[in-house]
Amino acid sequence: MNKTITLDKSLTNKTNSAPDSDSKAHQQSAALIKAENFSFFYGSKAGVKDVTIDIYQGKVTAIIGPSGCGKSTFLRSINRMNDLIPNTRTEGVLSVNGNNIYDKRVNLVNLRQQVGMVFQRPNPFAKSIYDNIAFGPRLQGISNSIELDEIVESCLRGAAIWDEVKDDLKKSALALSGGQQQRLCIARTLATKPRVVLMDEPCSALDPVATARIEDLITELKEKYTIVIVTHNMQQAARVSEYTAFFCMGDLVEYGLTDQLFTNPVQKSTEDYITGRFG
Numbered sequence: 003m004n005k006t007i008t009l010d011k012s013l014t015n016k017t018n019s020a021p022d023s024d025s026k027a028h029q030q031s032a033a034l035i036k037a038e039n040f041s042f043f044y045g046s047k048a049g050v051k052d053v054t055i056d057i058y059q060g061k062v063t064a065i066i067g068p069s070g071c072g073k074s075t076f077l078r079s080i081n082r083m084n085d086l087i088p089n090t091r092t093e094g095v096l097s098v099n100g101n102n103i104y105d106k107r108v109n110l111v112n113l114r115q116q117v118g119m120v121f122q123r124p125n126p127f128a129k130s131i132y133d134n135i136a137f138g139p140r141l142q143g144i145s146n147s148i149e150l151d152e153i154v155e156s157c158l159r160g161a162a163i164w165d166e167v168k169d170d171l172k173k174s175a176l177a178l179s180g181g182q183q184q185r186l187c188i189a190r191t192l193a194t195k196p197r198v199v200l201m202d203e204p205c206s207a208l209d210p211v212a213t214a215r216i217e218d219l220i221t222e223l224k225e226k227y228t229i230v231i232v233t234h235n236m237q238q239a240a241r242v243s244e245y246t247a248f249f250c251m252g253d254l255v256e257y258g259l260t261d262q263l264f265t266n267p268v269q270k271s272t273e274d275y276i277t278g279r280f281g
């Protein structure tokens with residue numbers, strides 16, 4: 003992943019591309035993430051099977067489905083977080099910006115810099131607010147204090163938390179509320195200048211007010227980032243995403259525009275899930 007990122011312009015719609023009715027959105031965005039017959043195995047058991055999907059740049063894509071259907075497995079595959087689990091393997095291709103991320107030559111540090119991740123529970127470092135944000139840039143070799151100050155401010159602004167913390171940058175991040183901690187973690191992710199932000203149920207530990215702030219933030223962030231969010235909350239998927247992928251038992255069952263998938267699903271199992279008949 004040392005290559006400069008350029009869009010793969012040759013992408014065309016194929017299985018599990020979003021439907022043609024969204025031609026306007028297609029004109030404006032290209033697939034940044036592409037899975038082609040991608041499977042991820044834990045031992046002999048597939049967590050996700052034969053997934054083919056185009057995920058569009060600058061859009062929010064929600065991944066929904068019942069517990070154990072492979073949502074997190076697929077999400078974590080996009081920045082190879084699952085690599086840490088022993089006895090796992092993949093089949094097929096998963097590419098980001100035209101680069102097969104499971105190619106042996108991929109530099110994982112670069113991959114995770116370009117594909118950041120926000121987890122279920124906020125996980126700030128036991129450091130100051132400032133040092134949480136400056137951590138990644140410092141690792142990337144930035145030591146100039148003026149430059150670091152600018153990065154810290156712009157990332158905290160980008161994550162809609164600057165006004166709340168600007169006078170307390172030396173305070174421990176652990177002293178923030180849960181919702182503030184999650185926005186701080188989003189700011190920390192932005193500090194490495196990712197192209198993609200993966201979010202694994204980012205609001206599951208938050209109250210409704212903090213959840214609403216994160217949802218507003220997601221809507222703002224999609225101007226600059228491609229966001230993929232796993233959520234159990236279908237209302238949240240409907241509120242924040244343009245595209246939704248419904249997984250069931252490791253299969254990608256249906257993928258399309260969020261409005262269409264929720265109002266006029268093609269597959270019976272999608273309809274059963276979104277109407278609460280199972281899951």
Ligand SMILES: Nc1ncnc2c1ncn2[C@@H]1O[C@H](COP(=O)(O)OP(=O)(O)OP(=O)(O)O)[C@@H](O)[C@H]1O
Binds near residue numbers: 048067068069075
């Ligand atoms: N570390 C692991 N080792 C072995 N099997 C795993 C591991 N993690 C997940 N699995 C299996 O892979 C399948 C998909 O799990 P995954 O966590 O991706 O589902 P999920 O849809 O995200 O579930 P949930 O909504 O409950 O978080 C499940 O059958 C699960 O048991």
